[in-house]
Structure formats: C-alpha cells, structure tokens
Amino acid sequence: MSMPNIPDIKPNIILNRKDVINLLLTSIALEEIGFSHIINAEAEKIQHMLKDICLTLDDALRVNDSVEHMLRGIVANQILLQFKLSDVLKLERSYRLSLTEEECEIEEEEEEE
Numbered sequence: 001m002s003m004p005n006i007p008d009i010k011p012n013i014i015l016n017r018k019d020v021i022n023l024l025l026t027s028i029a030l031e032e033i034g035f036s037h038i039i040n041a042e043a044e045k046i047q048h049m050l051k052d053i054c055l056t057l058d059d060a061l062r063v064n065d066s067v068e069h070m071l072r073g074i075v076a077n078q079i080l081l082q083f084k085l086s087d088v089l090k091l092e093r094s095y096r097l098s099l100t101e102e103e104c105e106i107e108e109e110e111e112e113e
Contacts, residue, residue, distance in 0.1 A: 021091060024091075028088070038074060046063065046067060
C-alpha cells in the first residue's frame with residue numbers, strides 16, 4: 001500500500017495588527033456566546049427537573065451537582081477569558097500608541113466609511 005500524496009500547501013495569510021486584534025476580540029465574544037448557551041441549557045435542565053412529579057431527593061442532588069460542576073468550569077473559563085481580554089486591550093493600546101499621526105488619521109477615515 002502506498003502512502004497518500006499530499007500536495008505542498010503553503011497558505012499565505014497576511015494580517016495586520018488591527019485585524020489580529022479584531023479577530024481576538026471576536027473569538028472572545030464567540031466564546032462568551034457559547035457559555036451563555038451552556039448556562040441556558042443548565043437552567044433548562046433544572047426547570048425540567050422541577051416539573052418532574054416523581055423527583056426524589058437523590059435525583060435532585062445529582063442534577064444539582066451536575067449543574068454546579070458545569071458552572072464551576074464556566075467560571076474558570078471566564079477567568080481565562082478575562083485574562084485574554086486584558087491582554088488584547090493592552091495590545092490594542094500599544095498599537096494605538098505606535099501609530100504615527102498620519103496613520104491615525106487614515107484609520108479614523110477608514111472607520112468612518
């Protein structure tokens with residue numbers, strides 16, 4: 001059996017610092033949206049449990065432990081996202097400070113369009 005032939009792939013991705021900052025902020029926002037969906041699913045899990053007539057204390061405690069475990073994971077990830085956001089904001093500030101006056105004017109014109 002021969003080995004598969006994989007072409008030599010060399011993607012040329014060119015991003016400037018402004019694009020990178022925007023992509024990083026977008027990734028943070030998308031992660032936040034994902035967390036909100038998970039939190040909503042956990043709330044629905046609790047609501048479904050409360051509607052169950054045959055609910056035992058043991059069942060309720062198991063669901064509670066499950067939700068608590070999931071929320072602890074989300075909180076841990078929120079802390080990491082806060083660090084990521086702080087780093088991106090520092091990067092953005094240093095980017096703004098590094099721009100010359102002429103580059104700032106060009107960026108302002110681009111933002112207005």
